Amino acid sequence: GQQVQQSPASLVLQEGENAELQCNFSSTATQLQWFYQSPGGSLVSLLSNPSGTKHTGRLTSTTVTKERRSSLHISSSQTTDSGTYLCAIVGNYAQGLTFGLGTRVSVFP
């Protein structure tokens, strides 16, 4: 089945630093989403980016479909960015997402 691998598993940042999170997947993705999971557990969709580059706020995602990889760049990190970032793909439209295990980000002042 599909597999999604994320790296690094964890990341420690000082406030203001930038970060780059990686997502590699084993098969063609017709949809790719990046999620933020708060320490309290809620899941928030950050970006939908099956190909190309997309921006929202301080986040930039770049997906290279042929190479089966995506990245999420966080610029000027803030303590409120602390949490887990999840990458998920859909192989066939309308079917469920396959998730990676996430990157845990900790931002200290």
Next chain:
Amino acid sequence: EAAVTQSPRNKVAVTGGKVTLSCNQTNNHNNMYWYRQDTGHGLRLIHYSYGAGSTEKGDIPDGYKASRPSQENFSLILELATPSQTSVYFCASGDSRNSYEQYFGPGTRLTVL
């Protein structure tokens, strides 16, 4: 306003008991999904639905049933709960009009004793 809601938010059940987790969405999406999240496994798909009256098996359907009585509601049913089903359960919705992006509810923490 929250577009995907789940109830209950927390539940303690006994082994062998029946548990029903409910999900409601106001996004008017055709598709709905149930996932569970466990340490070391991440989020995994249990069941999903293409619309009222339909249910499909996901990656880990054993021990679970699903029901989609309407566009808005999707339930996950544990007929005979076991301790291995202790987990956090998430419901989501999505469809072709938003390129199948999925939007998640707040989760239900289930403990089976």
